[in-house]
Amino acid sequence: MMESYWQGAAGVLIACLLAISLGKQGKDAGLLLALAVCSMVGLLAMSYLKPVIDFLQRLADVSNLQSDMLQILLKAVGIGLVGEFATLICVDAGNGAMGKAVQLLTSAAILWLSLPLLTQLLELLEDVLG
Amino acid sequence: MPMDIDLIFKIAAIGIIISILNQVLSRSGREEQATMTTLAGLVVVLMMVAQKIAELFDLVKSLFHL
Numbered sequence: 001m002m003e004s005y006w007q008g009a010a011g012v013l014i015a016c017l018l019a020i021s022l023g024k025q026g027k028d029a030g031l032l033l034a035l036a037v038c039s040m041v042g043l044l045a046m047s048y049l050k051p052v053i054d055f056l057q058r059l060a061d062v063s064n065l066q067s068d069m070l071q072i073l074l075k076a077v078g079i080g081l082v083g084e085f086a087t088l089i090c091v092d093a094g095n096g097a098m099g100k101a102v103q104l105l106t107s108a109a110i111l112w113l114s115l116p117l118l119t120q121l122l123e124l125l126e127d128v129l130g
Numbered sequence: 131m132p133m134d135i136d137l138i139f140k141i142a143a144i145g146i147i148i149s150i151l152n153q154v155l156s157r158s159g160r161e162e163q164a165t166m167t168t169l170a171g172l173v174v175v176l177m178m179v180a181q182k183i184a185e186l187f188d189l190v191k192s193l194f195h196l
Binding site: 004007008011014015018019021022023025026028029030032033035036037039040041042043044046049050053071074075077078079081082085 | 133134135137138139141142144145146148149152153168171172175176178179182183185186187189190191193194195196
């Protein structure tokens with residue numbers, strides 16, 4: 001498993017050098033190369049994250065935590081990761097406005113996702129305050 | 131899950147070939163053909179990249195129960 005980390009790091013460095021060597025003529029291909037490398041490294045990172053998420057799920061089961069809560073948190077993390085990835089690619093491509101739009105979309109999606117939690121909190125506050 | 135290094139080299143090679151073809155066609159006065167060649171190359175690379183992005187999104191969806 002550790003070997004794939006070194007392979008990934010080396011792959012990114014090689015891709016970086018290749019993107020530089022493409023120069024101004026191959027700017028578009030360089031951007032697509034960056035996109036491909038980011039996707040592949042993302043896939044690699046997800047394979048590392050899978051056992052961690054399984055562990056978190058087990059931890060939630062052991063501590064009798066409501067599974068809905070953890071699900072919402074995990075979903076928020078997933079949306080955040082994808083949003084950040086898309087934003088960085090847009091900014092790299094020179095489209096800052098599109099990057100900001102994706103960021104806005106991500107924030108809105110996470111807020112919408114956390115509505116049940118906020119509703120529960122509000123109900124709890126109402127109960128406490130009478 | 132090993133990283134597919136071949137794809138990086140493949141995309142870089144296509145990029146270099148596109149760049150050379152673009153230069154050659156531009157210098158010989160075939161601007162339209164140069165543009166079309168660049169476009170075709172980019173579409174080919176985009177197809178490869180889109181596949182990887184779809185793979186990543188599917189994995190994130192399944193991993194985070196989205």
